[in-house]
Amino acid sequence: xxxxxxxxxxxxxxxxxxxxxxxxxxxxxxxxxxxxxxxxxxxxxxxxxxxxxxxxxxxxxxxxxxxxxxxxxxxxxxxxxxxxxxxxxxxxxxxxxxxxxxxxxxxxxxxxxxxxxxxxxxxxxxxxxxxxxxxxxxxxxxxxxxxxxxxxxxxxxxxxxxxxxxxxxxxxxxxxxxxxxxxxxxxxxxxxxxxxxxxxxxxxxxxxxxxxxxxxxxxxxxxxxxxxxxxxxxxxxxxxxxxxxxxxxxxxxxxxxxxxxxxxxxxxxxxxxxxxxxxxxxxxxxxxxxxxxxxxxxxxxxxxxxxxxxxxxxxxxxxxxxxxxxxxxxxxxxxxxxxxxxxxxxxxxxxxxxx
Amino acid sequence: xxxxxxxxxxxxxxxxxxxxxxxxxxxxxxxxxxxxxxxxxxxxxxxxxxxxxxxxxxxxxxxxxxxxxxxxxxxxxxxxxxxxxxxxxxxxxxxxxxxxxxxxxxxxxxxxxxxxxxxxxxxxxxxxxxxxxxxxxxxxxxxxxxxxxxxxxxxxxxxxxxxxxxxx
Numbered sequence: 001x002x003x004x005x006x007x008x009x010x011x012x013x014x015x016x017x018x019x020x021x022x023x024x025x026x027x028x029x030x031x032x033x034x035x036x037x038x039x040x041x042x043x044x045x046x047x048x049x050x051x052x053x054x055x056x057x058x059x060x061x062x063x064x065x066x067x068x069x070x071x072x073x074x075x076x077x078x079x080x081x082x083x084x085x086x087x088x089x090x091x092x093x094x095x096x097x098x099x100x101x102x103x104x105x106x107x108x109x110x111x112x113x114x115x116x117x118x119x120x121x122x123x124x125x126x127x128x129x130x131x132x133x134x135x136x137x138x139x140x141x142x143x144x145x146x147x148x149x150x151x152x153x154x155x156x157x158x159x160x161x162x163x164x165x166x167x168x169x170x171x172x173x174x175x176x177x178x179x180x181x182x183x184x185x186x187x188x189x190x191x192x193x194x195x196x197x198x199x200x201x202x203x204x205x206x207x208x209x210x211x212x213x214x215x216x217x218x219x220x221x222x223x224x225x226x227x228x229x230x231x232x233x234x235x236x237x238x239x240x241x242x243x244x245x246x247x248x249x250x251x252x253x254x255x256x257x258x259x260x261x262x263x264x265x266x267x268x269x270x271x272x273x274x275x276x277x278x279x280x281x282x283x284x285x286x287x288x289x290x291x292x293x294x295x296x297x298x299x300x301x302x303x304x305x306x307x308x309x310x311x312x313x314x315x316x317x318x319x320x321x322x323x324x325x326x327x328x329x330x331x332x333x334x335x336x337x338x339x340x341x342x343x344x345x346x347x348x349x350x351x352x353x354x355x
Numbered sequence: 356x357x358x359x360x361x362x363x364x365x366x367x368x369x370x371x372x373x374x375x376x377x378x379x380x381x382x383x384x385x386x387x388x389x390x391x392x393x394x395x396x397x398x399x400x401x402x403x404x405x406x407x408x409x410x411x412x413x414x415x416x417x418x419x420x421x422x423x424x425x426x427x428x429x430x431x432x433x434x435x436x437x438x439x440x441x442x443x444x445x446x447x448x449x450x451x452x453x454x455x456x457x458x459x460x461x462x463x464x465x466x467x468x469x470x471x472x473x474x475x476x477x478x479x480x481x482x483x484x485x486x487x488x489x490x491x492x493x494x495x496x497x498x499x500x501x502x503x504x505x506x507x508x509x510x511x512x513x514x515x516x517x518x519x520x521x522x523x
Contacts (some may be wrong), residue, residue, distance in 0.1 A: 019503075034441060035484065036441060036482070037482035037483055037512075038438065038440070038483060038486075039424070039425040039439055040425075040438060040439060040440055040441075041484060042435075042437055043425050043427060043437075043440060045490075048486070073401070119437065125415060139384040141467075144467075145470070147468050148470065149470070152469075153469050154441035155442060155462070155468070155469050156441075156445075156464070157460070158463060158464060159444055159455070159462075159464055160467075161464075161467075162441040162444050162465030164378060164437045164438055165436060165438070166438070166451060166454060166455055166458060167458050169444070169455070170459065170461075170464045170465075170466065171464070171466040171467060173466075184496050201460075204417065221358055224458075225458070225459040225460060225461070226459065227458075227459035227460050227461050227463075227464060228460065228461020228463060228464070228465055229460070229461070229465060229466070230466035230467070231466050231467055232466075233465075233466075296496035
């Protein structure tokens with residue numbers, strides 16, 4: 001896979017084709033698996049890590065689950081390229097920042113990634129646009145079966161799939177949905193959602209998972225417990241709760257329009273105007289304004305812009321992407337100028353396309 | 356003649372143990388020594404370890420007990436939050452179960468099971484140890500031993516029975 005070309009495309013999961021994709025940006029399921037005969041990656045010496053990578057790379061090349069993967073040896077990449085893969089949600093921050101032999105197999109549509117030598121030997125993830133957890137599970141289950149036919153996973157009757165961190169053992173599954181909740185954030189109703197989710201054992205995180213800040217009003221909701229409940233039960237917990245949050249967000253949006261349509265229209269139009277004209281803009285402000293614009297499209301206050309482009313801008317305006325697009329290392333201030341130019345250009349193209 | 360620290364037979368093995376700057380002398384009879392040495396095969400290759408003969412097992416000892424396969428101690432796990440190898444779940448089971456209960460509220464897996472029958476943990480984890488031994492043997496140019504270990508690994512991996520698919 002040519003990393004350079006990634007800056008001109010976007011993952012299939014950003015295209016807003018799935019159910020409820022006005023609010024549910026993406027659904028994701030990941031499985032943690034380890035090979036029985038090796039120590040976990042952090043405890044493995046260089047030779048062992050190399051052996052594990054060779055073995056799993058070989059299996060990934062054999063199209064597990066009927067899918068073709070492009071294998072990228074992450075340990076040989078420049079930090080900027082690794083960062084770009086993180087921004088695209090294809091590898092984790094930990095996978096980018098850790099040491100030693102490691103790699104990732106990425107499907108052509110960028111919706112499946114198989115990380116080798118992350119915290120566990122194998123971390124598989126499937127991403128889909130919108131609220132589509134059943135599709136994610138069917139796909140990852142099939143790939144897991146195909147790989148498992150070739151290797152012996154570390155598994156115990158009692159504790160299930162054994163993982164480097166005890167927080168993942170059992171099913172080794174993390175089920176998550178990425179939600180765009182600008183109205184609940186604006187009205188501070190989001191706190192109630194957090195409290196309710198915590199009570200039923202679900203975690204709320206920012207756009208880039210563990211430890212990341214909530215940016216652009218995006219929140220990732222995922223299961224915390226992995227042991228003692230089946231994959232299907234864990235998926236169902238999320239499937240049951242998400243419609244309530246969507247209903248809540250939609251009700252608040254409607255109320256906001258009803259209360260002050262003109263004020264809201266002004267707010268999203270100003271956000272759109274800044275993005276079309278700014279000469280320098282920070283990542284934080286970009287996320288904030290894109291969030292306004294995204295909601296504006298969804299409630300019919302902006303009608304000449306499509307959601308997939310807005311989704312793509314959330315990713316392509318991040319630091320590593322901008323630097324790859326510009327083919328240069330840029331300091332923060334230079335990035336802000338490059339970011340503003342890139343957004344102006346993409347939004348202008350959009351109008352040319354339409355005419 | 357000194358008596359064995361664990362029973363009353365005459366001690367034939369005298370071990371001086373250095374652990375974190377502390378010196379401990381250990382005197383054992385033949386059978387107790389055998390038992391003692393078989394408990395910590397990893398460590399007998401380098402510095403013999405173990406508790407002083409009459410000490411009661413306590414928390415400190417759990418902290419210093421190492422996994423024979425990957426060498427991690429529970430203390431190291433607690434400091435870093437990551438286990439060293441799958442066998443640690445067996446070695447530190449008593450310490451991990453309350454922790455798992457805390458995290459997940461459960462301690463019994465319910466869900467997908469590999470279709471390939473999970474092997475006895477012994478067989479799975481023996482491979483980790485054998486591979487480490489093999490590398491050490493090759494490094495030390497003990498080729499005869501290396502060949503023997505390689506055969507043993509091969510015997511285990513080729514006798515890899517694919518179990519009946521299970522109900523999930």
